[in-house]
Amino acid sequence: MKFGIVRFPGSCDDIDAQLACERVGEAVLLWHADRDLQGVDAVVIPGGFSYGDYLRAGAIARFAPVMESVAEFAREGGLVLGICNGFQVLCEAGLLPGALLPNVSLRFVFRQVRLEVVDSETPFTRACEPGRTLSIPAKHASGRYFSPEPVDVVLRYAPGENPNGSQDDIAGVRNAAGNVFGLMPHPEHAVDPLTGSVDGLSIFESMRVSVEARVAA
Amino acid sequence: MSRVGGGRVVSGAATDSRHAALGLSDLEYDRIVELLGREPGDTELAMLSLMWSEHCAYKHSRRLLRRLPTEGPAVLMGPGENAGVVDVGGGLGLAFKVESHNHPSAVEPFQGAATGVGGILRDVFAVGARPIAVLDSLRFGEVARSARSRYLLERAVAGIGHYGNSIGVPTIGGEVYFEHAYEQNCLVNAMCLGLAPQARLIRAAAAGPGNVLVLLGALTGRDGIGGASVLASAEFGEGDADKRPTVQIGDPFAEKKLLECSLELLDSELLVSLQDLGAAGLTSSASEMAAKGAVGLDIDCDRVPLREPGMEPFEIMVSESQERMLCVVVPERVPDVVAVCERWEIRATPIGEVTDSGRMRIRAGGELVADLPVGILVDDCPVYDLAPVAPEGGPTSIYPAPEPVSAAVDAAGSAGDTLLALLASANLASRLPVFEQYDPVVQSRTVRRPDEADAAVLALPTGEAIAVSIDGNGRRVACDPRTGAAEVVYECAANLACVGGEPLGLTNCLNFGNPEKGHVAWQLSEAVDGIAAACEALSVPVIGGNVSLYNEAPAGPIYPTPVIGMVGRLPDPARAGRLAFGSEGDAIAIVGGFHPSPVGSELAKLRGEPLAAPLPPLDAIAALGAHRAVREAVRAGTLTSAHDIAEGGIAVALAECCVAGNVGARVELPEGLDPFAEAFGRAFVVSGPPEALAGIGAEPGGPRSGHAAVPVTVIGRVGGPALELEGVLGVPVAALAEARAGGLAAAL
Numbered sequence: 003m004k005f006g007i008v009r010f011p012g013s014c015d016d017i018d019a020q021l022a023c024e025r026v027g028e029a030v031l032l033w034h035a036d037r038d039l040q041g042v043d044a045v046v047i048p049g050g051f052s053y054g055d056y057l058r059a060g061a062i063a064r065f066a067p068v069m070e071s072v073a074e075f076a077r078e079g080g081l082v083l084g085i086c087n088g089f090q091v092l093c094e095a096g097l098l099p100g101a102l103l104p105n106v107s108l109r110f111v112f113r114q115v116r117l118e119v120v121d122s123e124t125p126f127t128r129a130c131e132p133g134r135t136l137s138i139p140a141k142h143a144s145g146r147y148f149s150p151e152p153v154d155v156v157l158r159y160a161p162g163e164n165p166n167g168s169q170d171d172i173a174g175v176r177n178a179a180g181n182v183f184g185l186m187p188h189p190e191h192a193v194d195p196l197t198g199s200v201d202g203l204s205i206f207e208s209m210r211v212s213v214e215a216r217v218a219a
Numbered sequence: 220m221s222r223v224g225g226g227r228v229v230s231g232a233a234t235d236s237r238h239a240a241l242g243l244s245d246l247e248y249d250r251i252v253e254l255l256g257r258e259p260g261d262t263e264l265a266m267l268s269l270m271w272s273e274h275c276a277y278k279h280s281r282r283l284l285r286r287l288p289t290e291g292p293a294v295l296m297g298p299g300e301n302a303g304v305v306d307v308g309g310g311l312g313l314a315f316k317v318e319s320h321n322h323p324s325a326v327e328p329f330q331g332a333a334t335g336v337g338g339i340l341r342d343v344f345a346v347g348a349r350p351i352a353v354l355d356s357l358r359f360g361e362v363a364r365s366a367r368s369r370y371l372l373e374r375a376v377a378g379i380g381h382y383g384n385s386i387g388v389p390t391i392g393g394e395v396y397f398e399h400a401y402e403q404n405c406l407v408n409a410m411c412l413g414l415a416p417q418a419r420l421i422r423a424a425a426a427g428p429g430n431v432l433v434l435l436g437a438l439t440g441r442d443g444i445g446g447a448s449v450l451a452s453a454e455f456g457e458g459d460a461d462k463r464p465t466v467q468i469g470d471p472f473a474e475k476k477l478l479e480c481s482l483e484l485l486d487s488e489l490l491v492s493l494q495d496l497g498a499a500g501l502t503s504s505a506s507e508m509a510a511k512g513a514v515g516l517d518i519d520c521d522r523v524p525l526r527e528p529g530m531e532p533f534e535i536m537v538s539e540s541q542e543r544m545l546c547v548v549v550p551e552r553v554p555d556v557v558a559v560c561e562r563w564e565i566r567a568t569p570i571g572e573v574t575d576s577g578r579m580r581i582r583a584g585g586e587l588v589a590d591l592p593v594g595i596l597v598d599d600c601p602v603y604d605l606a607p608v609a610p611e612g613g614p615t616s617i618y619p620a621p622e623p624v625s626a627a628v629d630a631a632g633s634a635g636d637t638l639l640a641l642l643a644s645a646n647l648a649s650r651l652p653v654f655e656q657y658d659p660v661v662q663s664r665t666v667r668r669p670d671e672a673d674a675a676v677l678a679l680p681t682g683e684a685i686a687v688s689i690d691g692n693g694r695r696v697a698c699d700p701r702t703g704a705a706e707v708v709y710e711c712a713a714n715l716a717c718v719g720g721e722p723l724g725l726t727n728c729l730n731f732g733n734p735e736k737g738h739v740a741w742q743l744s745e746a747v748d749g750i751a752a753a754c755e756a757l758s759v760p761v762i763g764g765n766v767s768l769y770n771e772a773p774a775g776p777i778y779p780t781p782v783i784g785m786v787g788r789l790p791d792p793a794r795a796g797r798l799a800f801g802s803e804g805d806a807i808a809i810v811g812g813f814h815p816s817p818v819g820s821e822l823a824k825l826r827g828e829p830l831a832a833p834l835p836p837l838d839a840i841a842a843l844g845a846h847r848a849v850r851e852a853v854r855a856g857t858l859t860s861a862h863d864i865a866e867g868g869i870a871v872a873l874a875e876c877c878v879a880g881n882v883g884a885r886v887e888l889p890e891g892l893d894p895f896a897e898a899f900g901r902a903f904v905v906s907g908p909p910e911a912l913a914g915i916g917a918e919p920g921g922p923r924s925g926h927a928a929v930p931v932t933v934i935g936r937v938g939g940p941a942l943e944l945e946g947v948l949g950v951p952v953a954a955l956a957e958a959r960a961g962g963l964a965a966a967l
Contacts, residue, residue: 012472014387018663051385054472110380110656141658191660196678196792
């Protein structure tokens with residue numbers, strides 16, 4: 003199992019994502035200007051501030067050469083996980099529905115939040131038992147999810163935990179095919195008991211199980 | 220016009236007021252003329268005025284700073300480099316430094332605070348270290364009464380978050396306090412820590428005549444011109460809005476690329492030396508590199524990439540445009556440097572070369588516009604002795620009494636109401652509304668986040684960890700400068716002890732008023748003596764720092780505010796201490812001799828009592844013993860919680876432990892102990908299994924080890940829904956939490 007973590011100029015949580023992926027498999031960094039995905043089994047678009055996000059979060063990153071390959075990879079059914087800025091990039095790229103608006107508070111917010119796993123059948127959540135709650139940190143200034151159309155919700159903020167005013171407490175959504183998943187909270191910051199909870203590990207573990215099941219099939 | 224050496228030095232008409240407008244005194248100007256043997260040209264005078272400013276030359280503090288101990292077994296790089304570095308084992312060096320950005324933040328809080336963070340980050344990666352954490356120390360006027368202070372607080376916090384969050388460096392702690400004395404002069408001090416393999420550490424000395432001087436990063440513009448002299452080295456007065464153009468504008472995305480690029484250049488061993496561009500821009504970074512390497516530098520202004528056309532040579536030389544670095548490269552390696560920079564989309568421009576002339580020679584338009592010996596820029600600025608005069612009427616006669624805040628805190632009120640009023644006050648309320656705006660976890664090292672423990676804890680790749688704390692208490696230093704300043708050092712060390720950390724070194728930022736005034740000079744001198752004595756007693760060297768003077772408005776000086784950032788080491792991050800009470804039934808004890816006084820306390824402030832002296836005396840041996848006992852008990856895993864007793868006394872310390880653990884406590888205070896009286900850095904509230912607590916005060920190493928036994932007084936048990944101080948007060952934990960949550964949130 004080999005993860006590829008895309009590195010844009012301004013990515014901040016790229017090494018964190020790499021460390022998290024390495025707990026369940028191999029992980030390599032993919033440079034934004036290269037189209038070669040190095041034969042990875044899954045792609046992670048990490049958090050941070052790609053290209054500074056001075057225009058609109060993720061609006062420039064979607065035009066990076068690597069994103070053409072990521073879109074192709076996704077069309078072919080490859081697993082793509084977008085975390086925070088990565089979620090914003092996937093929405094901007096049209097790989098996920100909806101958009102992420104500035105928080106209701108108009109401020110950056112860091113908070114350890116509880117998430118309800120709404121859909122535990124996806125390739126990203128299959129290691130979670132149905133109805134499980136995950137404790138994972140969220141940290142962002144534009145995390146208010148909005149979609150005019152019905153969407154496939156994977157994670158919701160637990161009651162009273164919504165840090166940004168997102169529609170229907172949505173924290174993470176998938177595409178219709180189920181192989182692209184974006185979430186605002188940071189599962190890569192919940193993989194080590196020394197630095198917090200380990201609930202985020204189940205996302206990466208789910209991806210490993212999904213890829214290996216597919217390879218076996 | 221005058222001719223010097225082989226080139227023509229362009230000189231403007233030497234008017235009488237030219238140097239005064241740039242902040243130089245007549246005597247200083249005369250000295251320049253005497254040293255040069257001629258009138259300086261316009262560009263030369265601009266360069267000299269910056270280099271001879273208080274901010275760059277430390278002319279009123281340099282002699283004083285020599286009193287601070289700077290050596291210790293762990294010190295790898297001490298004061299004088301971009302940042303000091305200590306050895307943290309495993310071949311790793313930890314660089315750290317605190318610096319002020321007070322004056323820019325008072326004029327433009329968002330950009331002032333943001334570029335304060337940006338500047339201290341560059342100081343750290345200039346020595347080859349990857350920035351791994353930021354902490355901040357902030358002071359504003361009374362937010363409950365002052366709309367301007369609320370604005371400064373909100374925008375400064377947003378600016379710090381904007382820069383730190385965007386660049387991917389966690390903000391792991393800090394402190395913020397509110398006093399009327401900061402109404403006109405807010406303080407924004409930022410501290411950064413960085414980690415490096417010791418082999419990658421690099422000094423700022425230029426070397427090798429013929430080597431190329433390469434400017435990295437952003438374009439040079441007209442922002443920040445005169446920031447170090449006009450803004451940072453003078454008192455504030457009327458019309459400060461005019462000074463807004465002297466504030467720089469930050470671009471964290473540019474700095475993120477510059478950081479990654481600089482570290483890759485160092486890892487590839489492509490650089491001879493590296494220096495950041497901070498105060499006084501190209502002038503100060505180039506002349507300091509030349510001075511440290513005992514070489515000269517030729518710079519061609521025409522080669523400096525500019526943001527706007529028509530900039531004068533002096534503007535190019537003193538611009539404080541952000542996100543720029545200067546490096547020295549062997550000629551054959553220049554193409555390799557350019558290639559790495561291109562990959563990171565960083566501009567790299569050769570702008571000059573190293574010479575053996577010992578002179579800074581600046582050309583523009585084919586003409587020599589400055590030709591100065593390096594020494595005159597860096598070493599020849601006059602250094603002044605302070606003329607301290609203890610204020611008549613005592614140390615506190617300079618400051619008016621604080622305005623009383625709340626009727627709930629008068630002596631007739633109940634102790635429970637007093638505790639709630641203290642917890643709800645801006646100085647003691649929960650810092651969550653501030654900390655929530657910062658990312659504390661990026662880089663995956665943070666073992667203790669803000670509010671979880673008295674010091675932040677970061678795991679190292681070696682399996683060990685470091686602890687860090689930043690502290691200051693201006694009101695107490697105003698009351699009693701020597702003891703107050705020493706207390707700050709002890710409190711930092713006590714914070715480290717609470718997580719199991721042993722101090723390795725500290726950095727300080729001395730924020731004071733106008734040192735040319737006798738009473739400010741006295742505060743400064745006393746405070747430095749207090750810090751020096753505390754450093755000696757605790758065996759903690761000062762590895763670098765910063766001085767910010769002239770924090771003074773027509774209404775008077777700020778409270779004297781030395782800010783200390785201290786770093787320590789602990790062997791096992793899994794055992795890092797916490798402040799929250801945990802298990803019902805745990806015993807609660809005071810560790811250390813605790814003999815507090817109401818003088819200078821938060822309660823005295825809320826009641827509007829005038830500042831007073833003296834603070835309770837510091838017994839160094841007793842305090843050290845208490846620190847050691849707590850540190851060893853935390854390391855042994857004996858304790859459930861450890862918290863130092865500071866603002867608000869034992870009652871507030873207990874309330875904080877209860878709120879953090881969401882559990883009550885039943886306590887009987889020792890006879891005669893004032894629940895709200897204060898003494899900092901000397902004693903702790905700890906909790907743990909009763910049988911475990913019994914052992915922690917014993918003489919370490921046995922009765923003949925030479926260490927005195929430490930008093931450990933069991934005062935109660937953890938449990939129940941309320942904090943009960945028998946015969947004093949009883950308040951539900953939910954009420955404590957509610958009071959504490961609201962105090963600062965209301966101001967933001």
